[in-house]
Amino acid sequence: MDKLKAKLIDIKQGGFEVLLNSQDAEELGIHPLDRVKISCEKGSLTAVANVTPTLVKRGEIGIFTEVSEALGLTEGELVKAIPGERPPSLQYIKKKMNGQKLSKEEIYAIIKDIVDNTLSDIELSAYVTAVAIRGMDMDEIAEMVNAMVDTGERITFDKSPIVDVHSIGGIPGNKYALLTVPIVAANGVTIPKTSSRAITSPSGIADTMEVLAPVSHTAQKIKQIAETVGGTLAWGGSVNLAPADDKIIRVEYPLSLDPKPQVLASVISKKKAAGVEILLIDIPMGKGAKVETEDEARELAQDFIELGRRVGIRVECAITYGSQPLGRAVGPALEAREALMALEGKYAPRSLVEKSCALAGILLEMAGVAERGRGKYVAEETLRSGKALSKFKEIIEAQGGNPDITSDDIEVGKYTYDGIAWEDGYVQMVNNAAVTQICRIAGAPKDKGAGMIIWQKMGSQVKKGDKLYTIYAESSVKLERAKALAQRLNPVPIGGMLLKRIPDYSYMA
């Protein structure tokens, strides 16, 4: 058996994998999940060997998508297979398992192998688990950032400074960037914001912006838009920035892992690769947010600042109120409409305007275009004057959307349900987790028009029969499901005057 016949299997396995017949594997001395080096005319690579007694015949080799794409293999092509070496990065993963610190070279080897699909899911999961248990110190995290940046695409701007803002998220309705970005750009500061789509939330910034304009742009296009109109609101996933990060997050997701070294490296590596020099990080804090206490928030902020310092990004952090949704609207179209109303100078929730301007103000100060302590005032002026709206329309147009759109044009879900107060009292809280779940069941972020408006927020006095919230959906079936869930979860509970008891033990839970 010198050569095997390629049998293409059009399935992505996450890494380089092939499938050998058990007898061929035994003959070759290859045990299931060993490495096999396969060579063909166009080149060679080392893959993980899966073994089957039946699915692939003797003399054949099953080639999964990643491998056939990398080698340009065609059906029936002859392939040479010999035992391969395990990648050295496996030794470094074991070193981390043993609690040892990894060197720059070791971290680079791991990250490179992750990007190159060299590690199997089993091996990648061992890495992620080891990092979650053993942690990494700041030296290691900084080297991880450098490795993640070096192994992906980069955007280099001709202008300076390049600023950006990033929220660690966790609260629904967090559409601040649709105001903050045009405010900053309108003041002549370049802010090529890239953001993510929702994974578990009702709408990511990219989902919300997509209601108004396309968000998938190449690195070249992002650079061009930012250098022309001063800002973007693009989807980070359309650019291959720090691709190791996405591959790591994919494996963390089913394990519900979010280890701090990865959280830090994830944000900073994407921003570094995107050419950002000045970065503001928004840390929403409060019950039901990712960060619940001020001590945690301060520690995380210090870590972001220190990591930024090590890789050459000037970072500041804003700890913001996160115990309830930002503004009233949750869900892509509802949030886009609320943001546009605020820019248009129509009614807008105070919390949205205030947060957006506060963040913009800090960025204007960091970029040196507003005096310390004056940034928020400058931001508010930019919003009030209509300059932010004009800039936002320029951004919409540059990204390929219709700049003449107004908040009245935005379609939201036709099927609605109003949640009503069953007694007199005060709104005790607006439950972030419940709002998120209800909006998602209603169809968000996939159904752009789905979501919720929260009419009464924490502390409001309400009378029996008052409308507390409205659920929007694009189909009656989804509305019914969301309604049933809302009745069970009670996202806007009403109580007596006693809103909080100090000490508030529930806060600690």
Place this chain on the structure above:
Amino acid sequence: MDKLKAKLIDIKQGGFEVLLNSQDAEELGIHPLDRVKISCEKGSLTAVANVTPTLVKRGEIGIFTEVSEALGLTEGELVKAIPGERPPSLQYIKKKMNGQKLSKEEIYAIIKDIVDNTLSDIELSAYVTAVAIRGMDMDEIAEMVNAMVDTGERITFDKSPIVDVHSIGGIPGNKYALLTVPIVAANGVTIPKTSSRAITSPSGIADTMEVLAPVSHTAQKIKQIAETVGGTLAWGGSVNLAPADDKIIRVEYPLSLDPKPQVLASVISKKKAAGVEILLIDIPMGKGAKVETEDEARELAQDFIELGRRVGIRVECAITYGSQPLGRAVGPALEAREALMALEGKYAPRSLVEKSCALAGILLEMAGVAERGRGKYVAEETLRSGKALSKFKEIIEAQGGNPDITSDDIEVGKYTYDGIAWEDGYVQMVNNAAVTQICRIAGAPKDKGAGMIIWQKMGSQVKKGDKLYTIYAESSVKLERAKALAQRLNPVPIGGMLLKRIPDYSYMA
């Protein structure tokens, strides 16, 4: 989209997995690697959802082998898919990651989910990694054994006591059981030995025995043979004993993990499921063996004894010399021939006879058929008298082999190469790892006739030109490869009279 059309994908993924079109997945609110509950006429199960933009069309669902087999699905059959719950065992895996002790119920849930294919490779790897890092205490290990036994097949004997012997392995040529089992059985003690095939060694006991008789037998057949002739030398893999163990080992293998809790549970669970009441564990100790120091060996022995006590098996341990191969022969046919020669009373290496009789003697004492201190003598007598050979022939016949076979009948590899001493001196060591690698490159264990004979062992005085070892192979290509490796690795190094320096720093490496 109410129902999806099944598209069968004949690939084993290790667990229950399906493949959804990205748009269908988004519609269903299912993120890659989320759970999806799928139902059809014959039943329902929860699988891990992989997501693809292209490989499966909208309205289709790719069904991997484990799922189609479990549900009896046919091509094109309609399947209902809804978001599924993550298994609670994931929470317990995270608990172990956090360093907490797991309860009986939590361990059972994890093991049950492993056996039922409920966990993906990513999740299983996180479990294995967490156990490797955090460890388990004896309470947890005992509960793991119970769970592993309860979730698989069991053999129940009508006779008592049932004894067995197990070597933790690590040294090549370890064919002792081909002598020990018939010696014990010839003394009226029931010893239904199940053993493994080689994974990384040149030959497992099952591979060696297979030269003489079939080793794949059902639980029913093992029981019947053991109760009739008193002993078996069967392949444990042919019986579904503690199947969780095999699934865990599969994932440990690519990570080169062998955490102690799993080593202990693996051995004891298989033996418990096999109905064993009295167990002797052989711990080869020495340079290049799995256990290198006496402290380690003693600690491991205590752990085995304690774990046995907790699950109702009387365990004793034998720490044996493991710094070089046992006997001279390494490789299935060569080992079978050497064992048969020893049983026939022909020439046999002293180390093989002595170890086999020592282990048999301990078992005879434990079973109460020899007085304390007399077991080895009884065993030697059984061997010398030919009773062990007769019993071995009965076992060969009962397993379906030819009882008239003699050591002269056994075919070994036709292609041979002799390693020669290039100078006068003393054999400094026989390198276990080098011997293993050379034999495997020569074709063992797949090529039964491949392997090595070590003519000169540690401490032997040799003259230039003396034969040190012979490599056997079944093809000239494999012989050439093995020869080249042997010349590089020098498995039997010669040196001056100074065999060891105390303290021996190389020993610590």
